[in-house]
Amino acid sequence: MLPHLFRVHQVHRETVDTFTLQLDPVDERGAVSFVPGQFNMLYLPGAGEVPISVSGDPAQAKHLTHTIRSVGAVTKVMDKLKRGDLLAVRGPFGTHWPVEEAEGNDIVIIAGGLGLAPLRPAFYQVLSDREKYNKVVLLYGARTPQDLLYRHELERWRGLLDVQVEVTVDSPVGGWHGDVGVITTLIPRGHFDPARTVALVCGPEIMMRYTVMELEKREVSQNKIFVSIERNMKCATGFCGHCQLGPIFICKDGPIFRFDLVKDWLGKRDI
Ligand SMILES: Cc1cc2nc3c(=O)[nH]c(=O)nc-3n(C[C@H](O)[C@H](O)[C@H](O)COP(=O)(O)OP(=O)(O)OC[C@H]3O[C@@H](n4cnc5c(N)ncnc54)[C@H](O)[C@@H]3O)c2cc1C
Incomplete structure (x- = not known):
């Protein structure tokens, strides 16, 4: 639950509305390790906190990499971040893509x-x-x-x-x-x-x-x-219920799911 401070090492513009941040932990408590598919909660004081997947190389443990599309209140402020700026990170959270389980296939x-x-x-x-x-x-x-x-x-x-x-x-x-x-x-x-x-x-x-x-x-x-699967999210730890989809919480049971286990809930509005 505890956010850790990270410093922007590099900002790379991918498209007109999408950018990639490379972040360095300010101290040794900031985790950069993750498994593919996991996400972090990125927090910018005065703007808010949003879930964003890790988009970097899991074998490259130096920076934390996130690719963000500027769509609304929080991500539009994050779009203005520059090298040296600070933001807070909680995580990583969630399930992973079954990359190792797929070996041999x-x-x-x-x-x-x-x-x-x-x-x-x-x-x-x-x-x-x-x-x-x-x-x-x-x-x-x-x-x-x-x-x-x-x-x-x-x-x-x-x-x-x-x-x-x-x-x-x-x-x-x-x-x-x-x-x-x-x-x-x-x-x-x-x-x-x-x-x-x-x-x-x-x-x-x-x-x-x-x-x-x-x-x-x-x-x-x-x-x-x-x-x-994406849904609006707040706590990312299965308490608040913002990302509940039928019987599942996207934050702790997902965001990666086997399709046959979630197909009945996909596309249903207001649940
Ligand atoms: C597990 C997870 C991983 C994600 N990974 C990424 C990522 O790698 N890169 C990235 O750019 N975005 C990612 N998102 C989506 C990102 O969290 C939202 O775009 C962000 O929260 C929008 O916040 P905002 O304050 O900028 O926009 P707001 O002002 O909150 O919303 C702007 C618009 O986007 C809609 N919206 C907000 N949050 C979501 C959401 N989670 N899903 C669908 N629509 C939403 C709102 O309804 C509104 O229409 C992820 C979401 C989840 C749940």
């Missing part, structure tokens, strides 16, 4: 928009343990080419000979010559064996629903599909 990572941020740590881990997996596939979709996160890394990952990386955009504005269409159009082209595939999916809820439907068409079973 094909692994398919499917991200929509900002969903690549919580999935990037999982992809880093898979790449660093590449020999433990069969096929590795990353499918990424954004609204426009200007909304693509981590563009230089995507280009580098695409150059790897033993990983399939496919990128699509909804609208090809600004001289895009790559794939155009929603992310589900990439799934039939994924080089994976459905019988031994674990899929990690993150993006807007509607995108996750259609992605799961398309994976099911390829006969990936629902208990091998994992999704990350």
Whole structure:
């Protein structure tokens, strides 16, 4: 529950409304270690506290990395942070992507928009343990080419000979010559064996629903599909109930869930 002070080491602008912060702990009590999929509560005095997934490399224990979209009261103030500024961090919280559990299988990572941020740590881990997996596939979709996160890394990952990386955009504005269409159009082209595939999916809820439907068409079973769910959150420790979804608390039971265990609650309003 106790926040620890961190100093902004670097701010990197990803897109017009999204930025990545690299944070250093001010003292040894600030934790930078985490497992892929976990999130922290970031607190800026005078603005407020928000849950944000860790988006950095879990093997790189020096900085804490968060990619944030500036959408409202708190994140818009965070968008003004500069190198040297302070903020407070609680965490890490929550469940993780089953990256180690998927060893020996094909692994398919499917991200929509900002969903690549919580999935990037999982992809880093898979790449660093590449020999433990069969096929590795990353499918990424954004609204426009200007909304693509981590563009230089995507280009580098695409150059790897033993990983399939496919990128699509909804609208090809600004001289895009790559794939155009929603992310589900990439799934039939994924080089994976459905019988031994674990899929990690993150993006807007509607995108996750259609992605799961398309994976099911390829006969990936629902208990091998994992999704990350977002809800408004306050305490992050299962007390306040802000993030309750039916019988579950997203903060302590999630945010990563096996799809078949949460499918009945997804898309239902006001619960
Ligand atoms: C586990 C978890 C991980 C997250 N990881 C990231 C991340 O890596 N990067 C990132 O940019 N954001 C992430 N989010 C979402 C982020 O927490 C919200 O965007 C943030 O709380 C908005 O706060 P605000 O005060 O800036 O906006 P507000 O003024 O509170 O809201 C602006 C708009 O966003 C909506 N909103 C607020 N919170 C959420 C939410 N949690 N889900 C959906 N809509 C919301 C509001 O209803 C409103 O329409 C995550 C959320 C959760 C629960």
